[in-house]
Amino acid sequence: MMILEVNNLKKIYTARHAGNNVQALSNVCFSVEQGEYVAIMGESGSGKTTLLNILAALDKPTSGDVLLNGKNIVSIDEREISAFRRNNLGFVFQDFNLLDTFSVRDNIFLPLVLSGKKYEEMEEKLGPIAHKLGIEDILEKFPYEVSGGQKQRTAVARALITEPKLILADEPTGALDSHAADGLLKLFDELNGDGQTVLMVTHSTKAASHAKRVLFIKDGEVFHQIYKGSQTTEEMYQKISTTLTLIATGGGKNE
């Protein structure tokens, strides 16, 4: 089943004063199947962040469609968009985006509280997630009292608790040390193993090598993609590096 479908996405930023337009996305097309684990790679300025913002319904494309579970999020009414985002998408950010005024538990509850869920229901949902993520002991602590890895696990728990159709991760390992990053990637593997669809945007070859499919973006277009298939993570890592080198040295033009 197709969970995400992106058709001919185009985004042009218009500078306020000069007629100097910047084309961030020229023509992006791709789709994500239910239960897939997709990484999107690309250099700075390739349009990764723009793409993610549009997928997250935080930004509107100039043209093109984004179908999430068959529903076009580009045309959703402004008033419904927050609720839609809350119910269908889970977010994991590079800088965690946890609120210092909330305990770990309350940070995780935030989207549920915004949806008006009952406390008992929230507790029920939190139990298994906290157990899986190994954050049961720190639920009462505050974000400034826990480590980076624990913060990111909290953010993952917050993303998972609404049982989203798709998790969007923006450089999730960017602010973590290598040990914590490994832990988080292993966690993503497990979540995907349980059937969770994940879309990750990253710079990191290592992070991307955990995905089942890697899309490469260059100059606002999907330039190339590789499937993991039956390869090991190490083999995938090699393959991604080679591809990146090719793209960087302009190999694309010779292809």
Add this chain to the structure above:
Amino acid sequence: MNSLFYPKLALVNIKKNSKFYFPYLLTCVLTSGMFYIMCMIAGSEGINSMMGAEAVSFILMFGTIVIGIFSVIFLFYTNSFLMKRRKKEIGLYNILGMEKRHISMILLYETLITGAGTVAAGLITGILFSKLIFLLLYKMIQFKVPLSFYISGFSMAVTCILFFGIFFLALLFNLWQIKLTNPIDLLKGSSMGEREPKSKLVIALVGAITLGAGYYIAITTESPLKAISLFFVAVLLVIAGTYCLFTSGSIVLLKFLRKNKAYYYKTKNFTSVSGMIYRMKQNAVGLANICILSTAVLLMISTTVALYVSMDEQLETRYPTDISLEFFDFKEDMRSKVIEAVNSAAESQGRKLFDLKYYDSISVAAVLEGNKFETENVDFYNESKLFALMFITDEDYSRLTGKNISLRENEAVAYGIHGRLDDSFEIFGEKYNIIDYADSFPVEGMGYLGTVYCFVVNSDEFMSMSAPSEYGSSNSFQGIKYSVSFDFDGTKDEKIAFADVIFDELSTIKYSGDNNDDNPNYRFYVESRQRVEDEIYALDGGFLFLGIFLGFLFLIATVLIIYYKQISEGYDDRERYNIMQKVGMSHKEVKDSIKSQIIKVFFLPLIMAIIHIAAAFKMVTRLLAIFNLTNVLLFAKCTAATMVVFAIIYGIVYSLTARVYYKIVK
């Protein structure tokens, strides 16, 4: 380095930080201007030559001192706020290679520029507005002497010394702060204090107890004299309680709310409760300041307005007749001589007398114990069950009222303003049965002492009461008082002139066959309503003037604190709301959450201030009774009107500053 480098940089800094600096500078200008005006008026010659000058100049002196002290505290407070906000900028200078002494130079120049600029602007504003303020004061105190407007060098000097002193101290404080910290701390400076505040139950408890004690005193104090001595105790207790409750009580309460899961995990409470816990840590003192300043404004304006509005009523209460005469320690034949003297004075002045009343009375303050009035060693200031008692004879009562009554020994007719006694009472060792209660009484007692009872007794008994040698230690017992009161025709000046004639006539009364050593020192008092009229106008007008002046100053302070609170919170909250939007909070939800949070935090001090006023109401009416303002309804109206006007101003300030806040958060 170019010698103009530091002054230039200082100027640029002030400009760049104008969002924070401008209100501060404006406050400096206003406070120094107001200080100058008050100082000048207090020292002006015109004021000191008028009727009731002592009272008015005391009020103005007091005002000057209050403004001075207030300026010191308040400018220091805003300065420390500015410094906190600017730490990052200063830390950056430090990291970019400026030494601390260079930074000190910048701060020095900044202080010099702002100090000189604002004091100069303040003095100019003060001089420009002083004429207007003078007119206002003269109007309020009904002072008809031509305006004596001038520029006071002395006041200018005092203003300069005070405000340069404040700026100098603030500079020292800032330099000290910079000396203490290292660049990394400076960089982080304004983002420190993110930890969740601990709930300090003990302080919250202390706050509740002190506030409760203050309220208790305010509500239970009955005697006006006691109210004087306890008023400031109550004020201090309430201030202490307010600070404790705002700093700790609020956090205890919010954490309690957070524990209530059904309440806390609701969309509208979730973010606001958790946000407020942090807000309270940073802003509790600011909120307490707002609360106390608001209370002060409300109290000052409502009482002074009530006094001013009721001036004529006060005169009526205290001086029901044009002239009243009182005699003590006089001899038997004095009574007829006084009436003779009054009549002859009226004749010589061509005045016509009306409503001539004369009677004997004995007044004494006593404490009621069971049925017995204790008159010995009464402590006026600390006794809560203080009664003012007045006795007159049945003869006088019959003459004054036209009702013919005749009492036997140990019988009394009673009249009480505040209620009834038992059937009998004991005083000076005699027991009296109350055979009847009067609905009204022809003469007035000492209302300001508290509960008043008037008794009519048998004439012979009255005489024996007048010489209670064994009870002589009563400090309020003055023996028989002979009172004469009357109205008469004529203009105000004629009435004052007549009062003077009466005074001279009475001074020359001789006892028949008296050899002057016998009792040369009989005492008498002449009270002329027209004579005190001007003094009361001056006093109440002076109070109103001071009330409005200080009220305005405190209002400015309140507004400024609110403004700074909004900006600093805006910057703190921006990041939080950003995150919440990413997690799935809509624009509208963000706006609603901000609104509910700000409104709660914002109107808390106002509501608290109104509760303070409500609690203080009774005590203040007791105090106003000393000024002969007994019209509680009038005071209630003034208080209510003041509250409404203040709440409206507060609301306007809120909506204006909330706009600044929204702009920052967006």
